[in-house]
Amino acid sequence: MASSMLEFRTPGFNPYAVKYSPYYDSRIAVASAANYGIVGNGRLFCLGLGPQGVQVEKMFDTNDAQYDLAWSEINESQLLVACGDGSIKLYDVNVNDFPVMNFHEHKRETFSVAWSPITKDTFASSSWDGTVKIWSPARKDSITTLPVGNCTYSTNYCPSNPNIISAVSTDSHLRVFDLRTPISAQYHLTVKIPVHHPPPVPLPPGIAPPAMPAEILTHDWNKYRDTVIATGGVDRVIRTFDIRNPAAGPTSLIMGHEYAIRRLAWSPHAADVLISGSYDMTVRLWTDGSTMESDGSSPIKRGVQLGVMNRHTEFVTGVDWCLFGVGGWVATVGWDERLLLWDANMILQGRL
Template sequence: MASMLEFRTPGFNPYAVKYSPYYDSRIAVASAANYGIVGNGRLFCLGLGPQGVQIEKTFDTNDAQYDLAWSEINENQLLAACGDGSIKLYDVNVNDFPIMNFFEHKREAYSVAWSPVTKDTFASSSWDGTVKIWSPTRRESLRTLPVGNCTYSTSYCPSNPNIVSAVSTDSHLRIFDLRTPVTAQYHLTTKIPVHQPSLVATPPGISPPCLPAEILTHDWNKYRDTVIATGGVDKVIRTFDIRSPAAGPTSIMTGHDYAVRRLAWSPHAADILLSASYDMTVRLWTDGSTMEPNYGSMPVKPGLQLGIMNRHTEFVTGVDWCLFGVAGWVATVGWDERVLLWDANMMLQGKG
C-alpha cells in the first residue's frame, strides 16, 4: 500500500481514533499507558499537512482513555471517556484542563458518542451497566438508561436523535427510544439477542450461531438507518434490521481469527464496512446487500471480505473513516503505539 501515513504514540497504547467532522486534516486519538491496565491516558489531537502527521495538542488524564468523540457543535472541542468513569470535554484552544468534567459513572467509561442530528447531546456507556445521556452545558446527566451489565459501546441513530443503541457483555443489542414513557423499561424498546439463530436458513458455508459471547462494538449504517452491525468475542460480524428484531441477522461476515474490537460503516457506500480485531488486522467487507443474490430468496446474506490490512503488530483497537472526499481514507490505531492513515479503496483494487 503505497500511500500510508504513520504517527507514533510512544508510551501510550491507542484505544480509539476519530476523524474530525469538520476537517479532513484533523484526527484525534484516545490512548492509555500500560495498555490501559494502570496509569494515565493521553488524548492526541493531530493535524495532517505537508510534513505528514503533526501533534496540534495533547491532553493528559490521570486514568486511561478508552474512547473519544468530536463535538458536533464546536470544531475545536472533543470528549474523552476515561477509566475513572469520567467523561472530559476538551477545547484545543484551552490549555491543559478540560472545560467540563462529567462524573457519574461508577466504573470505567468505555464509549462516548455525540448526537449527529440535533447535536445538543452526547451519550456515554460504562462498565457500570448504564448508558447516560448528557448535555455539554450541564454537569448532571439528562437521563440514565440501565443496561444491567458491562456496556462496551453506545451510539445514536444517524437520522433520529431520540434513538440510542448499546451492546454489552450479555450478547444483546438494545435500542432505546427517548420519546417513550420511562415506565419500568426505561425507554427500552428493542432487545435483540445477537446470537439467536436466524428464522431462515443461513447460506452455505456460514456456520450456525455459537454460544452467546460479549458484544464489544456496533455501528449504525449511514444510508440504511434501521441497519446495525455488531462484532465481538466470537469473531463474527452480523448485521440486523431493527424493524425485524426477531428475524435474526440479515448478513453474517466471518474471517477474523480473534475478537472484533471495532466496526465502522463507510460514509461513502451503503454496503461497505471496516472491522478492527485483536488478530492485528483490519478488514474491509461488503455486507452482501448490493450483490446479486446467489442463494435464491435467502434473507441472510453472506458478507464478503474485500481486503485485509495487516500492518499493525498488536491488537487493533480503533478504526474510522474520513467523511470527506471520494476516496476511502481511514485511520486505524493499535496497541503497537501506532496511528496509520491509508486508503481503503486500494484494497478494492487489490493493492492492499
Template sequence: MASMLEFRTPGFNPYAVKYSPYYDSRIAVASAANYGIVGNGRLFCLALGPQGIQIEKTFDTNDAQYDLAWSEINENQLLVACGDGSVKLYDIKVNEFPVMNFHEHKRETFSVAWSPVTKDTFASSSWDGTIKIWSPARKEALRTLPVGNCTYSTSYCPSNPNIVSAVSTDSHLRIFDLRTPVNAQYHLTTKIPVHQPPPFPLPPGVAPPAMPAEILTHDWNKYRDTIIATGGVDRVIRTFDIRNPSAGPASLIMGHEYAVRRLAWSPHAADILLSASYDMTVRLWTDGSTMATDHAYPVRPGVQLGLMNRHTEFVTGVDWCLFGVGGWVATVGWDERLLLWDANQMLRGKTY
C-alpha cells in the same frame, strides 16, 4: 505497497481514533499507558500537513482513555471517555484543563458518542451497566438508561436523535427510544439476542458460533438507518434490521481469527464496512446487500474485499474520513501506532 502515513504514540497504547467532522486534516487519538491496565491516558490532537502528521495538542488524564468523540457544535472541542468513570470535554484552544468534567459513572466509561442530528446531547456507556445522556452545558446527566451489564458501546441513530443503541456483555443489542414513557423498561423498545440462530436455513459453510459471547462494538449504517452491524468475542460480524428484530441477522460476515474490537460503516457506500480485530488485522467487507439474493437463504454471507495487516498488536480503533474521494481511513493499535491509508486502493486490489 500502497501509500500509508504513520504516527507513533510512544508510551501510550491507543484505544480509539476519530477524524474531525469539520476538517480532513485533523484527527484525534485516545490512548492509555500500560495497555489501559494501570496508569494515565493521553489524548493526541493531530494535524495532517505537508510534513506528515504533527501534534497540535495533547491532553493527559490520570486514568486510561478508552474512547473519544468530536463535538458536533464546536470544531475545537472533543470528549474523552476515561477509566475513572468520567467523561471530559477538552478544547484545543484552551490549555491543559478539561472545560467540562462529567462524572456520574461508577466504573470505567468505555464509549462516548455525540448526537449527529440535533447536536445538543451526547451519550456515554460504562462497565457500570448504564448509558447516560448528557448536555454539554450541564454537569448532571439528563437521563440514565439501565442496561444491567457491562456496556461496551453506545451510539445514536444517524437520522433520529431520540434513538440510542447499545451492545454489552450479555450478547444483546438494545434500542432505546427516548420519546417513550419512562416505564419499567426505561425507554427500552427493542432487545435483539445477537447469537440467537436465525429462524431459517443458512447458506452452506455459513454457521457462526451460537453460544452467547460479549458484543464489543456496533455501528449504524449511514445510508440505511435501520441497519446496525455488531461484532465481538465470537469473531463474527452480524447486521440486523431493527424494524424486524425477530428475523435474525440480515448478513453474517466471517473471517477474523480473534475478537472484533471496532466496526465502522463507510460514509461513502451503503454496503461497505471496516472492522478492526485482536487478530492484528483490519478488514474491508461488503455486507452482500448489493449482490444477487439466493431466496433459499435469506441471510447474506458478507464478502471480504481487502485486508490490512501492518499493525503488530491488537487493532483497537478505525474511522473513515468524511471528505475527499471517499476512502481514507485511520486505524490505531496497541503497537503505539496510528496508520492512515486509502481503502479505495484496497478496493482496487492493492495490498497493505
C-alpha cells in the same frame, strides 16, 4: 495525501480509539492509555495532517486510561474523552492542559462516548457499570440514565433520529432505546435483540450455527439505511440487523477475522461497505452482501471480504472513516503505539 500510508507513533501510550474531525479532513484525534490501559494515565493526541505528515497540535493527559473519544458536533475545537475512572472530559484544543467540563457519574470505567449527529446538543456514554447516560455539554449532571444491567461496551445515536440510541454489552444483546416512549415502559427500551440466538431461517451454506452467547464489543449504524446496525465481538462474526424486524435474526453474516472484533464502522460513502479492526491485528474491508443477488438458499446474505490491511503488529483497537474527499481514507490505531492513515481504495486495487 500522495503517499499510500501515513504513520504517527504514540510512544509509551497504547491507542484505544481514533476519530476524524467532522469539520476538517486534516484533523484527527487519538485516545490512548499507558500500559495497555491496565494501570496508569491516558493521553489524548490532537493531530493535524499537513505537508510534513502527521503533526501534534495538542496533547491532553488524564490520570486514568482513555478508552474512547468523540468530536463535538457544535464546536470544531472541542472533543470528549471517556476515562477509566468513570469520568468523561470535554477538552478544547484552544485551552491548555485542563478540561473545560468534567462529567462524572459512572461508577466504573466509561468505555464509549458518542455525540448526537442530528440535534448536536447532547452526547451519550456507556460504562462497565451497566448504564448508558445522556448528557448536555452545558451541564455537569446527566439528563437521562438508561439501565442496561451489564457491562456496556458501546453506545451510539441513530444517524437520522436524535431520540433513538443503541447499546451493546456483555450479555450478547443489542438494545435500542427511544427517548420518546414513556419512561415507565422499560426505561425507553424498545428493541432487544439476542445477537447470538439461532435465526428462524436457514443459514447460508457452509456457515455453522452461532456459538454460545459472547460479549459484543462494538456496533455501528448504517449511514444510508438508518434501521440497519452491524455488531461485532468475541465470536469473530459481524452481523447486521434491521431493527424494524428484530425477530428475523441477522440480515447478513460477515466472517473472516481470526480473533475478537474490537471496532467496526460503516462507510460514509457506500451503503454496503464497512471496516473492522480485530485482536488478530488486521483491519478488514467488507461488503455486507446487501447489493448482491441472493443464492436462494437463505434470506441471510453472506458478507464478502474486499481486502485486508495487516500492517499493525498488535491488537487493532480503533477504526474510522474520513468524511471528506474522494472517499476511502481511513484511520486505524492499535496497541503497537501506532496510528496509520491509508486509502481503503488501495486495498481494492491490491496496492496496499
